[in-house]
Amino acid sequence: MVTDRVFTGSDNCRNETWIKIAGANSWRSIWRPFIYRFLPEIKQILACRGEARKFLVPIVQQRKTVQGKWGDSTPDDMMQWMMDKADALIVKGDDRQAFQKLTLSMAAIHTTTTMSVTQTLYDLAAMPEYIQPLRDEINEALASSGGKFNKSILSKLHLLDSCIKESQRYNPPDFTSFCRKVRRGVALSDGTYLPAGDPELYPNPKFDSYRFSKIRAEGAKNADRRQFVAVTPGSLHFGYGKYACPGRVFAMIEVKLILANILLKYDLAVDKPEEGRYKNIEFAH
Structure with missing residues (x-):
């Protein structure tokens, strides 16, 4: 109603018919945690995150097994830098580290x-x-x-x-x-x-x-x-x-x-x- 006060005027913004029309494409907040997983766009995002997790988590785990033993062959890439700083930044869990790598990759695609x-x-x-x-x-x-x-x-x-x-x-x-x-x-x-x-x-x-x-x-x-x-x-x-x-x-x-x-x-x-x-x-x- 506040937004429509500017868009359509003081009388129209209170019109019940218009309020229903304007909100027809939105879900009540109580339903959103249950509905969002069924939306095609959200399902695609979740599927992408799942595939990224399958790809990245094993890499994180493999690197952790040899952490501190690399010597001169320590990987010189963003993933390793983030892993080295994980404790200082309180990033717990392989999933979380993998997800941060995915988030950073998305931010870099500019x-x-x-x-x-x-x-x-x-x-x-x-x-x-x-x-x-x-x-x-x-x-x-x-x-x-x-x-x-x-x-x-x-x-x-x-x-x-x-x-x-x-x-x-x-x-x-x-x-x-x-x-x-x-x-x-x-x-x-x-x-x-x-x-x-x-x-x-x-x-x-x-x-x-x-x-x-x-x-x-x-x-x-x-x-x-x-x-x-x-x-x-x-x-x-x-x-x-x-x-x-x-x-x-x-x-x-x-x-x-x-x-x-x-x-x-x-x-x-x-x-x-x-x-x-x-x-x-x-x-x-």
Whole structure:
């Protein structure tokens, strides 16, 4: 009724017929513990959790049997880190440890990695002139490490980092919210004018794969804040302040590794160059 007071007005929100209609798709709280297990969506989730438990619990148990005996072969992965901290975090039982691993995996399946890789590939396919300089940078970095990727090598890929950040600037994940893209100048009712591609924020606002790498190369003030993972008032894709995404460096490593491997092994092109870049599918929730 409180919500409908805003939605339908003070009289309608008290209408018994409307109250029944509005609540027709909900269950009384007393029945929910019994009903939810029969809903197809919930059954699917419970089945998935059951399969995950079958897969993960034996791994947890097997590792516990040799806990402290690994020596130099101790697994270096998130599951082992969580097991090592289980007592300190008061995580009791193999089931609970397995469930936390599943929960963490679900949290890590985020749009940042998928969308950043996809959008960057689409941009490069439409603007292939940027591809060879990226390949040269990747090959040069690999040559200094015996052909193997590591965190130090990835940090040297300034052109790739800049390309990813510019692609994110052009195709922000914020499209999943109620943001608006100013395609042409718009004058609001109070006289405020919103210019399209405001050069005061980004000079020459058209796509420039080298935009952020040039700023870093010039040694500008706060140049490090131009990195893909940097969080600033002008770059909120990973949040800001104490609420900034704690996994953004991990996401960056994934994105760079995926793109570097693709660029070294494949050529990119759009089906119809005359039509330009593939269009994004925009949605909101």
